[in-house]
Amino acid sequence: MLSAVNTPADVPPATDSPQLIDARSPVPKYYQLREILLDLIERELTVDAPVPSERELAARYGLSRMTARQAIEHLVSEGKLYRVQGRGTFVARPKIDMPLRLTSFSEDMRARGMVPGARDLGRRSIDAPAAVARELGVEAGAPLYVVERLRTADGVPMALERSHLPARLVPGLLDQPLSDRSLYQLLAQEYGLLLDRGDQVIEAGIADRSDAELLALAPGSAVLRLQRRSWAGSVPVEYVVSTYRADRYQLRASLDIDPPGGTRT
Known part of the structure; x- marks a missing residue:
């Protein structure tokens, strides 16, 4: 005191x-x-x-x-x-703990008792840039589908998601409705692609004017940028770049210390 x-x-x-x-x-x-x-x-x-x-x-x-x-x-x-x-x-x-596991935004929000939402910002087909092609294990220039969405929780803008998927794995994806299900549900139900593992990089960033407007932030506000690759078995299916509001999210992790000698009992 x-x-x-x-x-x-x-x-x-x-x-x-x-x-x-x-x-x-x-x-x-x-x-x-x-x-x-x-x-x-x-x-x-x-x-x-x-x-x-x-x-x-x-x-x-x-x-x-x-x-x-x-x-x-x-x-x-x-x-x-x-x-x-x-x-x-x-x-x-209160800030939301960012999940450090492979889960969809919709599943995560429902688990917290919140109502997930999505605003479709655009879908398109592109030739894979070299950096994205490397992440997805395809040739540079291979056809990819890009799905961009603004994710909300209880109507509040929370994150921007820009997903890249090899077109050969998901034919017709650009015409599939996503309003009532997550992208992961669609991949499992329509294409038999059950995402079961991934890796993720999280960095601090600054929102540019366009992203800030969509996320209801002031330009230059702090954000968290996520880059994640997800697999279905041994097949790389999705490479997503997400921008999360740093004022609504925090990272939390459990830490263990190995005992002397490196043997845990």
Whole structure:
């Protein structure tokens, strides 16, 4: 618990037993306020609830408005809060753990109790660029189908998916409806291609203007870029490049430590 400084008597505390700012602590004041706000979000506030204004926070904790603004801006950049111009700052939805396993977006969202959706952005046939051909194990210039979709959860834009598939494996794919099923379901049901393994690379990125508009982000916002190859048995079927909103996703993994000598019991 942080030790106390004087709090203005006319400003109500945020909680029955509020944490206060320790002016003598080596921890920066804005970071102490950030921790206080995180605790408030965790214990008391619901999604979309307003947080106190910079003026209120400055008065309550004996800080400058610039310090209060810095704490709020950190939480906005971390996706914990969001701003609405002219209205204030509000609690954001908790981030979703990105699955580190082979699963469709639709299956993942349904497992979380959310309603998956997709907006078809375009489908086309292309000659395989050398880099994509290498990922799919086909000759450069081989015919590929590209399916581009905006994925949503409970109506909120979450990710852009650009899937590349060898045309010889999925004839007629460009004419197949995808509104009521995932691409993985379609591949299994229509083509007998059950995807059972894959590999994935995840990198940090910045949304360009086009992607930002589709994802309801400001241009230059942080995103997560995924490149994934998926196989059905020994056959490479899909190479997908996805752009996920970094303000809605986080990575989580279980880590084990090998015992001395490298033998696990």
